[in-house]
Amino acid sequence: MLRPRRLAALALAFALVATGALAGDRKxxxxxxIDPALLYHNYCSVCHGDQGDGRSRARNSLVPPPANFTDPQLRSRLTVDYMDAIIREGKGGTAMxxxxxxxxAAESKALARYVRVQYVEKSGADxxxxxxxxYGHFCASCHGGTGRGIEAAAVAATGAPAAPDLTKVxxxxxxxxxxxxAVGKPSVGKPGFSQQLSPSDLEAVADYVRLGLLAVSSGVSGTSAHGGKASDPAR
Incomplete structure (x- = not known):
């Protein structure tokens, strides 16, 4: 049997979402x-927020709270197909x-693509x-501008510790x-930067390494994926 709070959360979710959908019948x-931005406004924003971050007026009444599409931890899971299936079928154990x-089917797919591009990928690119x-200020002196490390001569000249090629780790x-x-590796002379960089800054460095360096080196967003033209999401 559903608990009273759970029932109240579900009732609120239905009421809010229905209100949003009926208020904007035009799709x-x-x-x-198809206007995916309008679909998002009418069917999703009332719970997931106008910015896709889950900060809506409904979030404190929903258990669990609405998904935050900008959460880096969810980025790999929130594929277009995954979200399309949830848009169409809902998700058990939640108010979705x-x-x-x-x-x-076309509207659902368009909406899933919109969420992926507008909120999931944009947050990572930002x-x-x-x-x-x-990265350029704290990491490039050892790992190089491309993440592949620096030449032996440069290591000798600068005294910087030899760092691994990030694209091969x-x-x-x-x-x-x-x-x-954050913590470095003192045993090999690698410093940590938790005192200089905030948790948000450290996350940004990780996003750049993965989306700007590793993806380009593997061809995911580099020459193989763009017809011979490299693409750096950090630009």
Missing amino acids: KRPDGR IGWKTQLS GARRGRTF KGLSRERIIASA
């Missing part, structure tokens, strides 16, 4: 094309209901742009980068 642009009777500055997760940048 398409005047030219007949399915919209397959309200939205067509962080990477900021992280690029911090296996299992270099976002969490591992943040931890390494």
Whole structure:
């Protein structure tokens, strides 16, 4: 049996979402094309917030709270297909209901793409742009501008410790980068920067390394993926 708070949360979710959807019955642009921004406003923003960060008037009444699409920890999970399925079918154990009777398959897919680009990917790219500055100031002297390390001659001239090629380090997760940048590795002369960089700054560095350096080196957003033209999300 659902607890009273859970029932109240679900009732509020239904009321808020229904109000948002009914208030904006129009789903398409005047030219007949699907308007995903309008779909988000009408069907999603009342719970997930206008900025996709879950900071809505409903969040304190929903258990669990609405997903924060800008959360870096969710970035790999929030694929277009994953979100499309949830938009259509809902998600058990939460106040998220399915919209397959309200939205067509094309509208649901367009909405999922909009959330992915506008909130999920944009938050990562914004962080990477900021992280690029911090990387250049604190990391590039050892790891090099491309993350591949610096030449032996430069190591000898500057006295900087020889650093590994980041593009060849296996299992270099976002969490591992943040931890390494924060505490360093004293045994090999690598300093930590937790006193100079805030947790948000360290996260930005990790986003730049993963989205700006590792992705380009693997071709995910570099030459292989863009017809011979490298693309750096931090630019």
